[in-house]
Structure formats: C-alpha cells, structure tokens
C-alpha cells in the first residue's frame with residue numbers, strides 16, 4: 001500500500017535522492033544483456049571454432065559429443081552456470097533492480113509489483129534451487145581446472161601459451177566466484193551451534209572463515225569471472241579461426 005502511495009505521489013523512478021543512483025543498475029543492465037547476447041550467440045549458433053590445439057572454450061568444457069544430440073554441445077553444459085548465476089543471491093538483487101526496476105534502487109520508486117509473492121510461487125520459486133545448481137557448478141569448476149591443466153600439454157609435449165594462461169585465470173576466477181557462494185557458506189557453517197565443541201566443528205569453522213572472506217567480495221568475483229569467461233571463449237575462437245596467433249612454446253601448434 002505504501003509503495004502504491006509513493007508511486008502516485010512521485011511517479012515511476014521518483015526519488016528525493018540527488019546522487020547518481022541510476023549508474024549501477026544501468027551498468028548491470030548493459031553488462032548482463034551484453035553477456036547474455038554474446039554467450040547465447042557463441043554457444044548456440046557459433047558451434048564451431050571453439051577449440052584449437054590444447055585449448056577448449058570454457059563454454060564447452062567438458063566436451064560432450066553424442067550422435068543423438070543434434071545441437072551445440074555447449075547447451076549440454078551451459079544450463080549449469082546459467083542456473084547457478086541466475087539463482088545467485090547477488091545476481092538476483094542485481095537483475096531484479098536493473099531489469100524489473102522493482103525498485104531500481106533504495107528510496108527510488110519502481111513498479112507497483114502487486115503480484116509479488118516472495119519466493120513461494122512459480123517462477124520465483126525456482127530461485128530456491130540455487131544449492132543444487134551449486135553442487136553441479138562445483139563439479140564444473142573441477143572440469144575447468146582439468147581443461148586449464150590440459151592446456152599446458154600438446155601432442156605429448158609440455159609447454160605454455162597465452163591461451164594456457166588465459167584458461168588458468170578463467171578457472172581460478174570461476175573457482176573464487178563459486179567458493180564465495182552464500183549457499184556453500186551455509187552448507188559448511190550452517191546448523192552449527194558451537195564452533196569449538198569438536199574437531200569436526202573447528203574444521204568447519206576454519207573453512208567457513210575462508211568462505212566468509214571470499215563471500216565478502218562475491219560481487220567482485222561475480223563480475224570479473226563473468227567478463228573473463230566471455231573473453232576466454234572469444235580468445236579461443238579468435239585463435240581457432242586464425243584471427244589471432246597464440247604465442248606459445250609448441251613448434252607443432254596448429255595454424256588455421
């Protein structure tokens with residue numbers, strides 16, 4: 001009711017704030033839209049030039065190729081990071097403000113939102129599955145590390161290339177994003193009334209302390225890992241299609 005009165009008085013986006021409150025939701029809107037368009041195009045419609053030599057785009061890791069699957073192999077993987085990010089506690093607030101403007105920022109009038117029923121009804125109810133996406137995402141993190149390590153090995157020869165470094169940074173950033181997850185923090189330290197009552201509790205407390213530290217910067221890891229994973233995919237594609245030459249130590253590295 002109060003919100004409706006505010007809308008009537010001030011109109012949409014009405015506020016007494018004098019700061020540039022609109023910059024952050026606008027940047028989020030542009031950033032997430034750009035990533036959504038690029039990743040959809042890359043994974044769904046550009047299903048070639050995604051690997052070269054020991055490098056495989058992270059959108060395709062692990063590479064699952066089946067005769068019965070007529071679409072891009074990336075689709076078999078991408079539902080995991082997509083579900084993980086869409087249900088992430090940080091991203092929920094971010095896209096709720098930027099895309100639905102309900103409200104767009106603190107003390108700024110948004111849409112009336114008469115039908116909002118919390119997370120009790122479909123489709124917002126789906127956000128409760130975050131923990132399950134997290135299990136799958138942690139597994140995917142392991143696969144990304146496998147891909148990063150594999151990128152130092154080509155045709156029986158240990159080496160290093162710019163792509164190896166980019167893939168390694170990508171695995172690290174996505175790991176930091178996943179390890180700062182609120183659900184993981186709760187999984188490790190939740191339902192624990194006494195931190196010092198047993199050796200198991202003390203170990204959990206120690207891990208919980210680490211996750212808490214990473215969790216404090218969850219927003220940072222969320223954005224840096226998002227930008228870097230798109231950049232990594234782009235880099236592999238550019239090398240694979242012959243636009244860039246990857247500087248590396250292998251004499252037999254394929255040249256498209």
Ligand code: FES
Pocket residue numbers: 084088089090091130134177178180181182183184218
């Ligand atoms: S809360 Fe962001 S990944 Fe779990």
